Amino acid sequence: MTTWIGKLASLRITPLAMLALAIGVFTSYRSEDPHLLWIAAPLAALAMNLLCAILVTQRFRRDTGLLMFHICLLAVVTLAAYGYLAQFRGRVEIAVGQQFQPEQVTAVTRGPLHNDDALLGAQFVQEALRVNFAAGLFREQTRSRVRLASGEQWEFGDNVPLRLGGYRFYTSSNKGYSALLRWTDANGKRTLGVVNFPSFPFYDWNQIKAWMTPGNTPLNLQLELGEKPPRDKAWSLDSRVTPAAQLAVDVEGRRTQLHRGDTLRIRGGSLTFLGTRMWMGYTVYFFPLLNLLFACALVGVAGLGWYYLNRYGVLTARLAVGRPQRNARGAAQ
């Protein structure tokens, strides 16, 4: 057993596996249909080589820094592999006043080990939001305020996420206006909801959304905002400022303009336009043991730095006069 571990631990495998991994990464990058195996196979070979080397290579016993680096490297590979299997990345839009609902999250990537029920632990209600723009509609700070299940208010945005139940909620560049609508069916039952229009001000020229009523009537909705965002000066998109807006409803070839409070009778019920709100788009991210991954990477590099510091010294005159390089068998070159 020691023999095959020793063979697998050979330092002669390491550079070849690293170059194979580099080629695998390059091939995946260039390919339109990359295969996981191109990266996974050399990475697995490298991890196996590393594990065996850590177990049997005597040199690691002498150089603690080098051992530290290689153990941490193996830990990083293992944690990253597990993380990718259990990760989740998705998108969700939440209107002001609306509660976060996990079923509304659109998954972008979901690892096979990810437990979707874990998202139920994230509970909050969207409150105010504000996005500042410099002249030229260049987006600056984004601030979003939410109320947590505990009643506590929390403000975050840009590079500071909301962290709930292991998930991170990042404000995205997507945000815009919603139409707050009330649907009353033939039996008088009322349903309240929002329809989010395309991102604003990016699509300020195209605030149109197709929507199906609960009574199964297809509608085309167009939000007509009174003012265009100014391009020549700084400006803020603020949920506390309600713009003058009308809702144009196209149903069965007929267009109707609704002001706030207006009701339109449609087949199966009636639709009331209650006004506008803002919505915020979030990136929802989960990657288990992310902090541990970071710590391992950092400790590993510290180990490598320590090793080179011991071996070469700081950038001093010692640098100029090298010790003879030794190969894997210990022979001087």
Next chain:
Amino acid sequence: MLNGPEAPWVIGALLCYAAGLAFAVADIAAGRTGGAKIVIATSGGVTLLGIAIIERWIRYANGPFYTLFEILLSSLFSLGLIAVLCYLLAPLTRIGAAVTLLVLFMLGLWTLNVPAGPSPQPATYDSIWLWVHVGVGKVFLGVLLVAVGMAGSLLVARAWLSRSGSVRSPEHVDELSWRLVAIAFVFHSLMLIAGAVWAQDAWGRFWAWDPLETWSLITWLVIGAGLHLRLTYGLPRDYGRLYILVVFALAFLTFFGMPFTSLAPHKGIM
């Protein structure tokens, strides 16, 4: 052609680098190891570039991170600074000054010919990790540039250097250049880590295989493989020198090519 307020400083710095290059070539021709004039000329260039960066920083209230001009300008400064530090701390590294300063001079000519206008700073880049990421990245490239200078000098003019007596022990130069590659490897690793933390904050993911991330990883793997190849297979000296040139070419492409050729979030940012 650059004609803004930075122009006199950058042109002055380029003249300093050109003077350093001339001194380095003259030293090689005269059979001397690089002299103090190289260090003085390069330090002069670094000082002028430092003034150009500070002046621009005050004018636009933005660090030199965003446009190609800013990245080239800050690289000219930081790579020159690292070279000066190496020349002071390990004088043998001056043997590569001709190649190193030639690369810097060409980088400077490129700097003079890109638009120098400002670019607004996205809010997500207001992070200390951006500074760490860029800072250690510059150290990585600077140390690698000194190593490539030494390897390139030996590769191009080995016979002449040996004949003239500039290099009495090429093996020491090789050893030192590989030590610098090892140091660069440590800083490259730090750059990847700091970049991942910054990306997590800025874009909500620490790694997404965008072109710059991918090429950085390839560079890291190629350096790591090189260090192991030399240790294990006893890479022949000329191949070793060539390998360092390849590593630098990869790193250079990653730093100055990828951010401006892709539509990924890294576009235009380093």
